[in-house]
Amino acid sequence: METKKYPIIVEQFxxxxxxxxxxxxxxxxxxxxxxxxxxxxxxxxxxxxxMFEIMVPFDVIPPQAGFRVSGKITRVVQTLDYFGQANEISPDDLEKLSRPLIEYIETLTYQVTAVALDKGYQLEFEASGNQKDNQ
Incomplete structure (x- = not known):
C-alpha cells in the first residue's frame, strides 16, 4: 500500500x-x-x-523495572489510490503503518530511562500483541 506520511506527533508521554x-x-x-x-x-x-489518523495510546510497566511510561502518539497518513474504510485495511498494512509510532515509544522510553535511571531500558514490542522487555 502506497502512502503519504505526515509527521509523528507525541501528544502525551x-x-x-x-x-x-x-x-x-x-x-x-x-x-x-x-x-x-x-x-x-x-x-x-x-x-x-x-486520510487516516493512526493513534497509539499506551500504558506500560515493564517487569521489575521500577517505572511506568504512558501516553499517546499519533500520525496522519494518506493511502494513495485507496478509498475504503479504516477497518478494511489489512492487518499487515496496519502493522506497517503503525510500526514507526511503536518505535517512537521504544526510543523515547530508552532515552528517558537513560537520563532518569542512568541506564537505558529497551522495550521491544511485537505486532502479535506479545511484548518483550530487555535491559
Missing amino acids: HFDMVDPKTDTNQNVQVAMRQVEPSDPARKDELKSGN
Missing part, C-alpha cells in the same frame, strides 16, 4: 517511577480513523486517496 514490585502492564493499542483536512484548500488532496 509520561514517565513515572513506581515500586519495582508493581504489577506488570503491557497495554499498547493501535486504532485508526478516517480524517479530512480542516483547511478547505486541502480538500482536493482527498482525490488521491483517503
